[in-house]
Amino acid sequence: MNKTDIRIFSLPELENIVQAYGEPKFKAKQIYQWIWQKGAMDFDEMTNLSKNLREKLSESYSFNKLEQVHQQKSLDGTIKTGWKLEDDSIIESVLIPVPKDNRFTLCVSSQVGCSLNCAFCATGKLKKVRNLKDYEIFEQFQKVNEQSLENYDHKLTNIVYMGMGEPLLNYNNVLKSIDKITNPNAAGYSMRRITISTAGIVKGINRLADDNIKVNIALSLHAADDEKRNKIMPINETNKLKDVVESLKNLYDKTKVKISYEYIMFKDFNDSLADAEKLYKLTRYFPVKVNIIEYNYVEGVDLKKAADDKVNRFAKYLVDKGVMTTVRRSRGKDIDAACGQLANKVEKNK
Ligand code: SF4
Structure with a gap:
């Protein structure tokens, strides 16, 4: 035992x-x-x-250590690693290096699988097995920090809870892991280096506000009205956009944290100017940056990447309205390490 x-x-x-x-x-x-x-x-x-x-x-x-079960390095330098946990579950972490900006980011997993079943996400196709314990999250940070030092001679600069799982559905362990990453008697990082990405869990966002947690928040928005969002993110049926935005406003009012909207652009689904106008309306309640993200093919998913001219037109609309907007090309595509692609192949084939 x-x-x-x-x-x-x-x-x-x-x-x-x-x-x-x-x-x-x-x-x-x-x-x-x-x-x-x-x-x-x-x-x-x-x-x-x-x-x-x-x-x-x-x-x-x-110490029931994580055991490395696979590792792939992308042509762009991104490194994806699979870890076996003490109960044989498998999770993945990703190191995303951008040496020219001195930025070395860990994308960390917070659950084994995910229960939210977003249409575009490979992790959502795995059933949620369990929440990760705080030390299992922290150990990903330790191990990937070592990878960053070995491969790029630089320690991690940023930690994003954007890997497998919905962090706000594993609130206690995620917050405990953040405490270890930021505690001066532990890793001692600044809260400003940490981002929690959420599909929009109203209770969790309000809890962050009540607990005065000053980490950055990235909302996986991906559609700017309830009807479209319900189609690709079932969580929206119980956590409506209006309530999500209200909870983010509450968080901002209390903590002044940085908030971003992540928006994967899908061909003929959310790439029109009418969509851009709806998205613009959601940017008026607190300072928010919009990150438009290129979609990566996920096996068995019926959504396609939007055309470049549509992406540019959409981004220009927002920029012209004064919204801080970036268009992000995906990293680690060739190793299935891009946003929404984490799902251990071994696990998936079971
Ligand atoms: S996008 Fe995030 S919340 Fe949605 S299924 Fe994937 S891991 Fe879960």
Whole structure:
């Protein structure tokens, strides 16, 4: 039987553990820093703990590490890695390097599979198996940070919760992982380096506002009215656009975080000027940037990439109205690592 992973414990819980062994409380902080700041994955690495304490810890606890099961590197430098978890589930993370901008981004998974079933997304075709634990999310960050250093001699600069899963449906673990990434006693990143991407979970967005969490938010919008959005994002049936926008306004009013609308443009579905006008109307409630994203083919999906002239016309409409707009070509297309394409092939073929 697997031993309990030591990483499930908070600092106060670690304090109780060491005190039960008759050790002083401050030893817990040392363990905490070994795990979350120095990335230790073995009690033997914790050299400022006595041998006796290390042995006691390893008798009861372990590190159930992620096991790399595949890795692909794109022609553009993007690296996608598949990880096996302790229960044999498989997840993926992506490293997106942009050396010229000094930008090295991790796209991290927050769930095994996803329950939201967006029409254009490969992950949505896998059934949701479970939420990831905070340390499983954090370990993706640690491992991909190592990849970034090895391949590009640069540590990660940005973390986006945009991999497999809906982060706001795994709120507690996602927030705990963010705490580890930002805590000065752990990885110590600034909240401004972190973006949560959501399909539009009203309760989750309001909770971020109530909890005063100052990470950036990317709304996967993809259609600017309920009728169209219902067709490609079933979550919209219970989380209507008006309510989603209202919750984002509430979040902005309380936290002033950066908000973006992600908009994958599909041929003859959401690429008209009438669509652009509807999208423009959604940009007037708080400062928001629009990212228009090129669609990547996903097996078995009946949506196509919009023509370049339509994309340009759409973007120009928004720019002319004063909306900050970017058009993003996808990264890692040749290795199925682009937005909406994460779905471990092994898992998918089951
Ligand atoms: S786009 Fe995001 S929310 Fe939608 S199915 Fe894919 S992973 Fe889930």
